Amino acid sequence: MNYQHAFHAGNFADVHKHIVLVRILEHLREKPAPFRVVDSHAGAGRYDLYGPEATRSPEWQDGIARLFVAPSRDEAGTLIKPYLDIVAASNPDGTLRVYPGSPLIAKALLRQNDRLIACELEPRAAAALKGVLRGDARVKVLALDGWMAVNANIPPKERRGLVLIDPPYEEAADFTRLSGALAGAHRKWPTGIYLLWYPIKHRDGPDAVARQVRQLGIPKILRCEFMLERPRTEGGLVGSGLMMVNPPYPLERDMRIVLPALGRLLAPKGGHRLDWLAPER
Secondary structure, three states: OOOOHHHOOOOHHHHHHHHHHHHHHHHHOOOOOOOEEEEOOOOOOEEEOOOHHHHHOOHHHHOHHHHHHOOOOOHHHHHHHHHHHHHHHOOOOOOOOEEEOHHHHHHHOOOOOOEEEEEOOOHHHHHHHHHHHOOOOOEEEEOOOHHHHHHHOOOOOOOOEEEEEOOOOOOOHHHHHHHHHHHHHHHHOOOOEEEEEEEEOOOHHHHHHHHHHHOOOOOOEEEEEEEOOOOOOOOOOOEEEEEEEOOOOOHHHHHHHHHHHHHHHHOOOOEEEEEEEEOOO
């Protein structure tokens, strides 16, 4: 695997994905019963925004940097604030130098009896992840293929929680495996919350996945896409997509408030889509 998320950490897609992740976890925290998070492709956990990779490809400057220096004070800002608080905690001197990946974001929202399983197979990223998460009894790091990790760790004993499936999409097979992975996981744990991320370079892949997921017959699937611009023929990353199975009830309202605000700040020429691929039965 050659994909290195350090080149892209903190970009618009991370901002979109991680705001939704935080909103889901915030809603899970509203009930006292413990929950578990399974992060299938966890990455290195923490990223140096002034490291060699991010310096070569400073995508974060058009992503998290814009929110970090100009937090909103309106209702959208209130919903985004828990995410920005986590980023700020990784940068205690107030200067944005570090971006927390999804496992650190999830860890920040765990309570005493909540648990996190973070999976990463690439050796260097797995070693970095173990270092970042070392010493927390609530967290387990597994050097395991992400696609295998999902089925191996559900249903959790807590019977509440979230599975984040965020493969690198370095191979075309990652798109085609998404619906199959969801189908298998949902059979084992139909009440779990699933958050599936996908890149948007052109419409073929995302639209094909949407058709496949619709055909699964799984209810309660909310789609949320955030676009910098219309897809181009050369296929550069222009959008971030999420499919959410069993999303918390308030999440749709949350995102109808957040997405326009994100668009004004990060993508004034872009757009967004929020719709139900499958409604509640």
